[in-house]
Amino acid sequence: MWTGTRAIAEAVKLADVDVIAAYPIRPYTGVMNALATMIAKGEFSAEYLVCDSEHSQFEVVKHASAVGARTFVGSSGTGLVYGAEAAVVIALGQLPVVGIVGCRALDDPGNFGMEWNDALLFRDVGWIMSWAKDPQEALEMTLVAYRIAEDERVLLPNFVAVDGATITHVASPVTPSTKSQVEEFLPPYRPAHPLDPAHEAVSKAMHISPSLIGPEQRKALDAAMKRAKAKVIPEAWKSWVDVTGKETPAFVETKHAEDADYVMLTMGAYSKNVDYVVGKMRDRGVKIGSMRLRYFRPFPTEEVREALDGVKGVGIVDFSFSLGSPQNGSILYNEVKAALYDADERPQVMGFIFAGGREMKIADLSKAAELLVDSTRKGRVDHPVRWMMVRGEDA
Amino acid sequence: MTENTGIIKKLTEVPPEDYYVSGHRTCAGCGAALGYRLVLKAAGPKSVVIGPTGCMYVANGHQFLTSPYAVPWYHTQLGAGGPAGIGTAAAFRALMFKGKRRREDVNVVVYGGDGAMADIGFSGLSMALTYEYPHLLYLLYDNESYANTGIQASSSTPFGSSTTFTPPGKVKKIGNERQKKNMALLAASHPGIGYVATACTSYPVDLVNKVRKALSSDRPSFVQLLAPCPKGWAFPPEETVDMGRLAVNTGMWVLWEYEEGRFSLSVKPSRRGKVTDYVLKQGRFAHLRNNEDALGYMQQTVDEDWRHWEEMDKTGEMEIHWMPPYLKY
Numbered sequence: 165m166w167t168g169t170r171a172i173a174e175a176v177k178l179a180d181v182d183v184i185a186a187y188p189i190r191p192y193t194g195v196m197n198a199l200a201t202m203i204a205k206g207e208f209s210a211e212y213l214v215c216d217s218e219h220s221q222f223e224v225v226k227h228a229s230a231v232g233a234r235t236f237v238g239s240s241g242t243g244l245v246y247g248a249e250a251a252v253v254i255a256l257g258q259l260p261v262v263g264i265v266g267c268r269a270l271d272d273p274g275n276f277g278m279e280w281n282d283a284l285l286f287r288d289v290g291w292i293m294s295w296a297k298d299p300q301e302a303l304e305m306t307l308v309a310y311r312i313a314e315d316e317r318v319l320l321p322n323f324v325a326v327d328g329a330t331i332t333h334v335a336s337p338v339t340p341s342t343k344s345q346v347e348e349f350l351p352p353y354r355p356a357h358p359l360d361p362a363h364e365a366v367s368k369a370m371h372i373s374p375s376l377i378g379p380e381q382r383k384a385l386d387a388a389m390k391r392a393k394a395k396v397i398p399e400a401w402k403s404w405v406d407v408t409g410k411e412t413p414a415f416v417e418t419k420h421a422e423d424a425d426y427v428m429l430t431m432g433a434y435s436k437n438v439d440y441v442v443g444k445m446r447d448r449g450v451k452i453g454s455m456r457l458r459y460f461r462p463f464p465t466e467e468v469r470e471a472l473d474g475v476k477g478v479g480i481v482d483f484s485f486s487l488g489s490p491q492n493g494s495i496l497y498n499e500v501k502a503a504l505y506d507a508d509e510r511p512q513v514m515g516f517i518f519a520g521g522r523e524m525k526i527a528d529l530s531k532a533a534e535l536l537v538d539s540t541r542k543g544r545v546d547h548p549v550r551w552m553m554v555r556g557e558d559a
Numbered sequence: 560m561t562e563n564t565g566i567i568k569k570l571t572e573v574p575p576e577d578y579y580v581s582g583h584r585t586c587a588g589c590g591a592a593l594g595y596r597l598v599l600k601a602a603g604p605k606s607v608v609i610g611p612t613g614c615m616y617v618a619n620g621h622q623f624l625t626s627p628y629a630v631p632w633y634h635t636q637l638g639a640g641g642p643a644g645i646g647t648a649a650a651f652r653a654l655m656f657k658g659k660r661r662r663e664d665v666n667v668v669v670y671g672g673d674g675a676m677a678d679i680g681f682s683g684l685s686m687a688l689t690y691e692y693p694h695l696l697y698l699l700y701d702n703e704s705y706a707n708t709g710i711q712a713s714s715s716t717p718f719g720s721s722t723t724f725t726p727p728g729k730v731k732k733i734g735n736e737r738q739k740k741n742m743a744l745l746a747a748s749h750p751g752i753g754y755v756a757t758a759c760t761s762y763p764v765d766l767v768n769k770v771r772k773a774l775s776s777d778r779p780s781f782v783q784l785l786a787p788c789p790k791g792w793a794f795p796p797e798e799t800v801d802m803g804r805l806a807v808n809t810g811m812w813v814l815w816e817y818e819e820g821r822f823s824l825s826v827k828p829s830r831r832g833k834v835t836d837y838v839l840k841q842g843r844f845a846h847l848r849n850n851e852d853a854l855g856y857m858q859q860t861v862d863e864d865w866r867h868w869e870e871m872d873k874t875g876e877m878e879i880h881w882m883p884p885y886l887k888y
Contacts (some may be wrong), residue, residue, distance in 0.1 A: 182653035208658060211649035216686035220642035223635060223683070227609065227646035230633055232660070233653055249636055297749070352659070359631045361605045361665060367626035369634035384636065463853075520649065 165207075166338040168331035169194030171299035172264055174338075175306035177202055178346045182233035189243035190276060191328040191403045196238065218247030222261075226250060229259040230368065232358040234310065235303030237261060239329065241268035244282045254321050255290030256381060257368065258388070259455035260313035260353065261321040262306065266332045267432070267483070269521035277521015279330040280432075280484040284460070286494050290385040292322040292392055293461040295431035297547070300338045302326050304404065305458075311400045314353045317391045319538045320521045325460075330433035341408065349407045393462035401502070413466035418471050420446055424453030426537050427472060427511075429500060430481035430495045434524060438481055441529045448538060460496075465503040472504065477540030478514040479532055485519040489510060494519065512540050517548040522553040566768050573767055574600045582625035586620040588796025590760045590803065591700040593620075595670060596786075597763050598698055599630065601770035606630045606666040607647055611680060612637035613672035614707040615700060640671040640697065641683030644779070648692035657778040666774050667695045673715035674691060674705045677742050688734030688749040688779050693778040696770065699742055702788035710791040714740040717811075718860070718885065719853055720843045722791075733853055734846060738860070738882060746781035747817045747845060753778030756816040756825070759785040761803030765825055772818065785812045793842025802840065809837040810861045813868055822876040824868060831865070834858045856885050 166174070172195045176184070186196035203212050211228075222457045225235035239247055243409050244265060244310040254261050269279040283293060292312060296302035302324060309322035326332055357366045401414040419439055421427055428438045442454045455471055457464060472478055482494040489498055497515035505511050515534040518524050532552055539545045567573065573656070578599035591614055599606065608630055612618045616634055619627050635643035654660035666831040676684050676699040683832045684697060704722050705711040717739045721727050725735040728747040747755040753776030756769040766784065773780035787802040789795065794802055806812035807831040816823040834857050838844040847853045860882050867880050 179658075181854075182657065182659075183649045185642075185646070207654075211653045211692070213645060213649055215642060216682045218634075219638060220683045220686060223639040223642035224646035224649065227633065227635065227643045228650035228653075231607070231647055231650035231654070233650035250639060253636060359607055359633050360660070361607060361631055362661065362663075364629075365629055365631050367620065367628050367632045369610075369620045369632075 165335040167335045168299040168302045170198050171303040171338045172306050173198035174340045175207045175303045176236045180299040181236045183228035183235045185213045185221040185237050187218050187221045189213045189240045191332040192238045192240040194415050218243045220248030222247040225261045226254045227307040230359040232355050234353045235261050238264040240266040241282045242271045252289050260319050262309045263323050265325045266328050268328045275521045279519045283325045284484050292320050294459050295325045297435050299336050308400050311350050315396045316399050316520045318396050320388050327433040345407050366485050389462050406517050415459050416467045420453035424451050426452040426477045427455050427475050428479045468503045469507050475511045477536050478515045479536035483519050512545050517551045528552050578629040580627050580882045583627040586790050588789040588799040590799050594700050594760045594786050596765050598770050601767040602666045602668050607633050608632045609643045609669040611635050611640040611671040611675035613675050617707045637675050638679035640669045640675050641681045641687035644669040645687045645690050648695045664694050673701045674713045677715040677740050678703040678713050682684045688752050693777045694774050696773045699782045699783045700786045702786045706788050706791040719847050743783040746877050754780040757783045759803045761800045798851050805837040808832050809834050822871045824872040
């Protein structure tokens with residue numbers, strides 16, 4: 165039985181990471197505690213740097229990665245915001261850093277609850293982002309993240325998002341990958357132009373490196389993200405399946421979706437709650453299914469469209485908010501709607517906001533699913549977006 | 560290729576090879592560029608250079624895709640000099656320890672300005688100075704302002720300077736009313752630090768030797784290099800070297816080193832010139848020309864400072880310098 169943070173630490177050890185940068189903030193910190201213990205005991209060897217801030221954390225791994233080291237970093241909530249400047253330039257520098265986000269509410273003081281807005285601040289700047297559903301998947305996604313990030317067709321950093329508390333702190337059965345599986349799956353990181361005097365001198369800055377100049381640089385990242393979507397991520401998970409013998413979809417996971425009229429869509433740990441509620445409604449004969457995105461960047465547009473083909477109503481279980489956005493919706497809600505815009509037949513889409521850090525109850529989720537079914541049957545959605553965890557007219 | 564890393568005695572012993580070459584667009588008479596050239600001559604070819612944002616980033620890289628660096632160089636964010644240095648050094652140590660790279664000494668030089676190191680990057684620098692990576696030099700080129708953004712005051716700007724954030728006027732007559740932070744003394748307050756020194760671009764032999772001592776120490780080191788800035792200080796570009804000498808000869812800038820726990824002055828002016836000899840040659844202090852109170856305060860603080868420096872040179876022990884603020888003097 166391992167918590168998510170302990171499971172991720174195992175992945176970092178298995179990947180033989182060279183440089184780790186740590187700074188404490190709940191709820192991700194446990195992974196760094198576990199790694200420090202492993203290194204102290206001699207279970208593996210890495211430079212483990214205790215930093216003075218998240219900004220320094222992300223700068224340490226950025227520069228270590230440029231030299232040619234495999235690196236690991238992580239943060240949560242406002243800590244991640246503190247490191248944002250450095251995180252942005254890691255992506256623009258095309259450095260294959262792997263980090264975890266232990267998702268946490270942006271700080272109204274002392275809010276330790278789960279929310280996705282910390283991770284989603286980085287949705288536009290070139291980080292690949294995956295969302296794990298449990299400690300087992302967190303371990304596997306971290307290992308696979310190195311393979312994807314370091315692929316010469318990609319060279320983009322990768323965040324593995326794990327929901328605070330439900331994954332970071334809740335222990336569940338984990339079967340770690342074996343050393344030989346990882347050796348077969350994950351080749352060593354060998355950058356083409358390391359920042360090392362043993363190689364040809366390179367100068368890396370926005371001003372002077374042809375691959376790092378303004379519009380062309382962004383286009384290069386865009387192309388890398390497209391290659392990750394079309395080729396590298398599917399290949400990596402296929403190879404993972406070959407090595408482990410465990411069937412794993414790359415981008416999306418669905419349940420009861422084939423004949424569904426209604427689908428509840430989410431990411432992360434609470435997908436299990438969604439599956440539970442959907443299962444109960446199926447028992448009652450409601451043609452409802454569920455869908456879970458494993459990746460948010462690149463966004464699985466085609467997979468979402470295909471899986472929702474023929475579905476009449478989609479409910480987004482969203483732990484983010486996006487104040488003042490179209491429909492005053494939330495981030496995942498707006499992204500799914502955008503992905504469905506070009507579909508032949510667009511389903512009704514409802515957004516159920518669970519952001520803010522208050523623990524969701526099964527009753528809240530059941531209510532959301534019933535609202536979806538009722539509104540879709542009526543053929544009219546009066547309130548497409550609702551804040552589910554507050555009292556008042558929205559709910 | 561000169562591999563000599565020893566101590567030199569005269570200017571002709573400075574290596575002829577350059578690793579900071581043509582391709583930059585620094586101002587005429589730029590002290591920081593002169594310093595870059597000398598520092599990389601001293602560090603040699605087995606070096607990686609990190610440049611936090613500042614003049615020595617913006618003026619050295621250019622949209623025409625030119626670069627003046629003949630050794631690997633990477634930009635880092637304005638406040639990131641400290642972690643960039645240890646991140647680079649940590650990568651080399653990990654790769655060498657694990658047999659992923661040939662073992663050899665690689666110098667890491669972080670060449671950052673006073674804004675980058677005394678202000679926004681202070682916390683990260685301080686953190687880095689508590690680590691134990693060898694061959695790692697944090698060099699603060701001190702042109703005493705945020706010069707590339709148009710001369711704004713930093714906490715390393717001297718008392719009395721006019722900057723675009725501290726302009727003198729009818730109500731605020733002094734310009735910058737804050738006293739210059741003593742970064743080298745702060746660096747020396749890290750008990751495990753390898754080597755600390757101050758230097759000036761007008762003293763190239765001293766600078767080369769200090770860079771070599773720093774890089775051959777077995778811990779991170781810190782050198783604060785006074786780099787006269789014609790644009791920010793408002794003096795003719797051909798006077799850069801003279802201005803640095805005047806700074807030292809008037810006692811406004813003090814050359815010292817701190818090696819294995821012992822302080823010593825590197826240059827002791829036999830008779831210090833008056834601070835006005837230095838100050839009134841620069842446009843940034845022009846508004847003080849007839850302000851006897853302010854000029855008197857500057858002279859008194861330098862005299863007071865020097866009582867400490869001479870005592871420290873005698874005992875070899877560090878002392879903290881305290882000055883009353885101008886308005887209470």
